[in-house]
Amino acid sequence: MKIVENTRSIESKVTLICHCGGATGMCLLGLGPSFYPTRSLWKLQRLLDQHSSWAIGRSKLKLKLKLDASVVSVSAWYGSKLVGFGRASSDGVFRAVLWDILVSTHWQGKGIGKQIVKKLLTSPSLENVEKVYLMTTKSGGFYQQLGFKYADTQKMLFLSKD
Numbered sequence: 001m002k003i004v005e006n007t008r009s010i011e012s013k014v015t016l017i018c019h020c021g022g023a024t025g026m027c028l029l030g031l032g033p034s035f036y037p038t039r040s041l042w043k044l045q046r047l048l049d050q051h052s053s054w055a056i057g058r059s060k061l062k063l064k065l066k067l068d069a070s071v072v073s074v075s076a077w078y079g080s081k082l083v084g085f086g087r088a089s090s091d092g093v094f095r096a097v098l099w100d101i102l103v104s105t106h107w108q109g110k111g112i113g114k115q116i117v118k119k120l121l122t123s124p125s126l127e128n129v130e131k132v133y134l135m136t137t138k139s140g141g142f143y144q145q146l147g148f149k150y151a152d153t154q155k156m157l158f159l160s161k162d
């Protein structure tokens with residue numbers, strides 16, 4: 001786990017933490033900023049429950065499994081409050097996918113979401129990957145500001161195993 005920078009805006013001072021694959025400090029010890037134990041996995045569960053539409057009701061065990069399958073995660077903190085999160089999976093060379101990009105409602109519009117995505121894209125796990133994909137329902141305009149383009153020639157397919 002590496003504390004990488006402070007994000008400043010008019011009314012906030014937010015610390016971004018870049019977690020290596022597995023996010024061991026968060027999963028096993030619940031670490032937050034300054035390596036201080038702060039029940040960070042529980043806070044991630046609460047952030048997703050309260051501010052996402054796609055990741056509500058996920059157990060801590062399943063959250064650990066998905067962090068374990070991610071090559072990098074970024075958490076955003078205001079003091080001991082978890083205010084944002086994002087993660088990525090990748091083969092390390094050709095393709096990567098961003099997942100769970102999220103900023104809690106009160107903290108949106110302060111530049112935190114962009115900082116999270118930029119930190120993921122420039123992390124050692126993704127910096128040399130050829131193409132980065134993501135799926136979004138309503139936030140395409142946000143990602144376009146970061147250089148992403150709509151894939152007009154491709155369609156998304158899925159197999160539901162529920």
Ligand SMILES: CC(C)(COP(=O)(O)OP(=O)(O)OC[C@H]1O[C@@H](n2cnc3c(N)ncnc32)[C@H](O)[C@@H]1OP(=O)(O)O)[C@@H](O)C(=O)NCCC(=O)NCCS
Nearest residue numbers: 101102103108109110111112113114135136138139141142
């Ligand atoms: C999308 C999200 C991560 C953006 O984070 P954020 O911290 O609010 O964004 P930033 O402050 O870094 O950037 C704000 C800019 O993005 C734009 N933006 C934010 N959400 C947008 C959306 N849904 N559609 C289009 N543009 C959007 C804002 O208009 C603003 O533009 P401006 O800088 O020209 O004023 C955040 O709004 C969020 O968590 N939304 C709910 C969850 C979600 O939809 N996540 C994406 C899943 S794929």
